[in-house]
Amino acid sequence: MSRRQREHEEGQAKLTKSLSKNPSPPAPLPASGARGEGVAIGRDPASGARGEGVAIGRDPASGARGESFAIGRDPASGVRGESFAIGRDPASGARGEGFSVGSKCGIDRRQFLDAAIGTGLAAAAVSACAAETAEKATQPGTYRETLETPLVGRHQVVVAGGGPSGVIAALAAARSGADTLLIERYAFLGGNGTAGLMTCYNGFRNQRPPEALQTVKGIPAEYIAELVRLGGVTDVDPYPHAKHDVRAGDLPYCIGFDAEAAKIAALNLLAKEGVKLRLHSWVVGPMMDGVRVVGVVVESKSGRQAIAADVVVDATGDGDVAARAGAPFMGPASQGDRMGMSLMYQVGGVPASIEGTFGGIRIGGHHAEHGRVVRWGPGFGGDGLDVENLTRAEVETRRKLWEDVQALRKKPGHESIYLALTATGIGVRETRRILGEYVVTEQDAIRSTRFPDVVAISSNPMPSYHGTRFFFEHEGFEIPYRSLLPKKIDGLVLTGRCISCEQAPFQSARSMAPAMAVGHGSGCAAALAAKERVEPRNLNVQALQKLLVSQKAELRM
Numbered sequence: 001m002s003r004r005q006r007e008h009e010e011g012q013a014k015l016t017k018s019l020s021k022n023p024s025p026p027a028p029l030p031a032s033g034a035r036g037e038g039v040a041i042g043r044d045p046a047s048g049a050r051g052e053g054v055a056i057g058r059d060p061a062s063g064a065r066g067e068s069f070a071i072g073r074d075p076a077s078g079v080r081g082e083s084f085a086i087g088r089d090p091a092s093g094a095r096g097e098g099f100s101v102g103s104k105c106g107i108d109r110r111q112f113l114d115a116a117i118g119t120g121l122a123a124a125a126v127s128a129c130a131a132e133t134a135e136k137a138t139q140p141g142t143y144r145e146t147l148e149t150p151l152v153g154r155h156q157v158v159v160a161g162g163g164p165s166g167v168i169a170a171l172a173a174a175r176s177g178a179d180t181l182l183i184e185r186y187a188f189l190g191g192n193g194t195a196g197l198m199t200c201y202n203g204f205r206n207q208r209p210p211e212a213l214q215t216v217k218g219i220p221a222e223y224i225a226e227l228v229r230l231g232g233v234t235d236v237d238p239y240p241h242a243k244h245d246v247r248a249g250d251l252p253y254c255i256g257f258d259a260e261a262a263k264i265a266a267l268n269l270l271a272k273e274g275v276k277l278r279l280h281s282w283v284v285g286p287m288m289d290g291v292r293v294v295g296v297v298v299e300s301k302s303g304r305q306a307i308a309a310d311v312v313v314d315a316t317g318d319g320d321v322a323a324r325a326g327a328p329f330m331g332p333a334s335q336g337d338r339m340g341m342s343l344m345y346q347v348g349g350v351p352a353s354i355e356g357t358f359g360g361i362r363i364g365g366h367h368a369e370h371g372r373v374v375r376w377g378p379g380f381g382g383d384g385l386d387v388e389n390l391t392r393a394e395v396e397t398r399r400k401l402w403e404d405v406q407a408l409r410k411k412p413g414h415e416s417i418y419l420a421l422t423a424t425g426i427g428v429r430e431t432r433r434i435l436g437e438y439v440v441t442e443q444d445a446i447r448s449t450r451f452p453d454v455v456a457i458s459s460n461p462m463p464s465y466h467g468t469r470f471f472f473e474h475e476g477f478e479i480p481y482r483s484l485l486p487k488k489i490d491g492l493v494l495t496g497r498c499i500s501c502e503q504a505p506f507q508s509a510r511s512m513a514p515a516m517a518v519g520h521g522s523g524c525a526a527a528l529a530a531k532e533r534v535e536p537r538n539l540n541v542q543a544l545q546k547l548l549v550s551q552k553a554e555l556r557m
């Protein structure tokens with residue numbers, strides 16, 4: 001028996017053994033002839049949802065020695081066990097060599113080649129591979145991915161999430177000299193402030209007489225100045241207390257704003273500061289080197305891509321990056337009741353004859369003449385991170401809202417009212433609070449504990465714990481840098497509503513003005529850490545505070 005024949009026989013035996021493990025080999029072994037010239041095309045059109053495979057085994061010009069060219073492909077294999085195999089020997093020469101890439105089923109490279117070379121069995125082999133992959137893919141339990149993700153960028157600071165906190169963090173990082181990228185899943189910026197149809201930024205100052213100190217300044221105040229310049233600050237202040245002239249830079253406790261102007265204000269400032277921007281991109285996980293976050297993995301219409309960073313700022317609101325990096329977090333159930341979700345909406349055509357708040361907040365400025373009112377729509381409970389619960393929430397609240405507005409229109413004098421707009425998604429108030437190096441407690445908030453590493457101040461009420469009136473006498477509380485540092489994980493700084501605190505201070509600091517102030521702190525910290533090549537937890541806090549003060553942040557009450 002010649003060497004070629006022996007190889008063929010062995011290959012066929014191995015392949016047959018491998019195929020026999022498969023309960024339902026999808027393709028019969030073709031009788032390709034003793035020496036294997038030929039063209040083979042194998043296809044598994046019936047594999048459907050379970051991993052269709054298209055396979056081509058081909059030997060278009062094999063000549064006497066049975067060269068073979070084979071392509072096996074499983075285009076729909078998805079995350080794990082996708083099989084893409086190429087066996088190829090386009091110009092084989094004497095021995096019919098070939099190569100194969102990435103067979104992830106029970107047929108290894110050698111078997112694949114043995115099968116392909118000179119026998120025309122490549123198609124059957126690949127079909128079998130696809131079927132086996134599909135078999136594994138549909139096993140109950142987990143689906144193990146094997147991915148190679150292209151690295152498409154590298155930055156000193158990457159901010160994940162373009163809400164109020166993330167936008168300010170990115171501005172602060174760039175202002176502090178870091179090459180900064182801001183990543184956002186939506187097509188626009190502003191987070192819950194714009195996507196959630198908010199109308200007022202709460203918490204720029206405390207309400208304690210006589211001075212009612214402005215506790216949020218610096219870059220957040222610059223952002224409000226840009227909103228003013230765009231005509232995006234509305235006259236509405238639903239909180240009856242001392243008046244301040246926002247247009248003169250004297251920021252009141254609550255600033256009514258136009259969401260569309262807010263989106264543009266963010267874009268303008270980011271462009272001016274040189275922040276790179278990536279929209280339409282979900283951060284699906286961190287890139288890890290041990291316990292250090294070294295970048296993020298994003299999914300978008302461009303596919304799955306990796307972006308390296310010296311320091312990542314988690315501004316996703318939900319602490320997605322930190323949680324997926326393995327940082328421990330506090331669930332809402334553990335302390336007090338979870339704050340519920342609400343679908344915000346706008347009605348238009350509210351006639352002038354209807355006075356008062358009309359169950360919401362009247363939109364001021366140029367919208368006022370159209371009788372627009374933002375209202376709190378139907379609420380929903382449960383976990384704001386559970387996609388099934390979120391789906392139920394959207395279906396039920398949207399249906400209910402539609403019916404509510406139709407019922408409203410039937411009331412005499414309300415016929416002109418219509419549902420003008422609903423939020424991009426239901427507003428999720430509370431999810432993860434990441435466990436940090438320090439947890440700000442309710443008592444810290446109540447007693448206004450002073451921290452040597454203060455980076456921001458929150459002077460907003462904690463409604464469920466102490467009501468709103470309490471805070472008319474409260475100066476606010478300090479947020480220490482340590483509450484921005486997740487336990488166990490390096491290379492990562494927290495910002496916004498996922499910072500490390502108990503639920504009572506969370507209710508205060510989650511408001512958008514304090515979230516922006518924290519963003520200022522986290523952005524400066526990330527830039528300093530990246531530039532000085534130190535871990536965020538080892539940062540010189542005095543240097544950080546000095547930088548913040550130089551950017552006009554307020555750190556003292």
Ligand SMILES: Cc1cc2nc3c(=O)[nH]c(=O)nc-3n(C[C@H](O)[C@H](O)[C@H](O)COP(=O)(O)OP(=O)(O)OC[C@H]3O[C@@H](n4cnc5c(N)ncnc54)[C@H](O)[C@@H]3O)c2cc1C
Nearest residue numbers: 161163164165185191192202283316317427496497510512
């Ligand atoms: C119904 C409701 C009413 C509220 N009313 C007010 C109010 O009147 N005034 C007030 O000041 N505050 C209000 N709040 C609170 C406030 O809106 C939020 O707490 C605040 O927006 C938090 O800011 P943030 O930047 O931390 O997070 P968010 O505003 O949630 O921003 C997070 C951003 O990250 C993006 N993102 C999330 N995950 C990913 C990911 N994996 N990859 C990429 N991008 C991601 C999001 O799209 C979003 O843009 C309200 C909240 C709700 C739900």
